[in-house]
Amino acid sequence: KAEVKVCTGCGAPLQTGQPESPGYTVASALEREHPVCRRCFRIRHYNEVSSVAVDDDEFIKIVSEIGRKKALVVKVVDLFDLAGSWIDNLRRYIGSNPVFLVANKVDVLPKQTNLEKVEMWLRKEVEKKGILLEGIALISAGKGYGLKHVKTFIERYANDRDVYVVGTANVGKSTLINRLIRTFGETGDVELTTSRYPGTTLSSVRVAIPNYKHHLIDTPGIMTSHRLSDLVCPKCLKQIVPDRTIDPTVFQLNDKQTLFAGGLARFDFVKGERQPFVCYFANQLELHRTKLENADTLYRKHLGGLLTPPCGDCGDHLRDLVTHKIKIKEGSSKDVVISGLGWFSARGNECEVHVHVPRGVDVSIRRAII
Template structure:
């Protein structure tokens, strides 16, 4: 905690001492949120804020030993593993080393969440195949891959049928990193099975990081909700909760088309950037949260434009959040076929073949290329 107060400040949600230095630690809140909390008298740590406003359960103080203990517990269990990922942030959803810890006899069912915000024109089968291929590259061989929306209750019946089909006298472990909607999915499953809404509440989450929630199944086995594992290379850990609502897709994405010449740039607020480096005059289509402002400018002026306008014209982040915002890193690609340039956690831009493009994202957040989904 920065030494700006004589007495300790505590989160009114959980009682943790507020601190602004360790994003993984108890009581963490960004400087911008601390200032606002002091002004309003409602001072919440980031974990409680996200829990209250987004129903996101964020674990804290996860040490390497804790992490290994959790993974070993999964390996020693006789279970079906339901692995929940964010379809907008697959790499950020990866649990490092999970394939080594699920055990040879524990099947993995891969579940891509947030299907409801995909454009209707996107071919779901294409995306399902891509998710499975990405999982294979990470060393996982899922027995099946499903797309669901925990928030909208889409495909929950199908998920339950797949769980029953594959669990074969096993427990069911639901695993995932933070911010993929895992707890919302658990609540959707419980509601579907029992009619009880929002059974998992804040009171069910004691302060210990590795406590898990066990929900009994009819045959004596249990559904186990494991704590979300923090993965720092996520857009969710770069932005404040307020900004996340602006950049993370919330409703069905409406495509936005730009006619570009080469050497033009599009800024995605101030959080990312797309450069059309080389190619013919062409229409490119952007798929991002509808409220995320997109600004076009010349590539030659882009660096200076960003320095001058990030925090005001280019937001988020806002000017008072700039000090904590990481620099943007450039990723260049030569596009051989019609492709999507994916900004993990944000969305994607569909670009034509025979072009050179670059994507800029906060340090640690992935930018990658896949075959066009639309």
């Protein structure tokens, strides 16, 4: 049996298959006398943290440690997918520690977005989940907006607490921490150290902040499987994740018309008066309109061609569509959200829509946020 090598930095078993999981390294590094994983390599050579994601059990062990400490929790969510990037039962893990919400990727929201309204909505959503927020910041870690606010908050509220940054995979946690390292680093050297999380094979990355007693601690992301972005291949992921400001597309639809978002989701306007539906998806994802009666045939004939993603590398699980039947009442505008893909917004006229998405992907309704 081949011997499993471990990272001489963090002790995680080395592997070359899953870039997001602990111990990932390139094959050539395995030949070295003191091999290290990519995460440790980047910490040592670039003072940079990189994303790592773990499964539920490991994640719970790690975040439960927070509940036993005096901590400040910086919870990072993706504004493009709040429901998909929320961590269920967070309060149970973190105890009574204060929470600061960082809503990242504000740069992808359309220009006309009322950010105050979004902030109010976020606060309410999080309160509904049983968490009273100490503060909230809408930021773009990628573009560098709003970092000062996060820094000031940490300086003001951390006191004698360590600061734990938590979030699901891909919300931009590492991008944020690396920005913070540079932002705090302006006042002196920032020291990165690793130490083991109790009861796990993963080391924790701790950033010592100049002039403060506390550390900033990077926790691994939790892997999820209910976001479309979790299910597509890496190439198609680029097609569905917005990398710049979304330009919403408006479709005036008659009933018995269908919209396809690539071949990943299908939106049937089943019943109701002619009305506009606004689509918020990555600009590079193509939307196609057809008659409801032709939708099945179009899907069968053109999936992977005209209707792409998914591509041939994505696997057949994306072809197993489940129908969510939704009745929208007369009233305020509503968003029909497909986790990890985007949303359709209905303008508050009574209607019935059917949304078809791959099995396991969350579909939810909310008051329109834009």
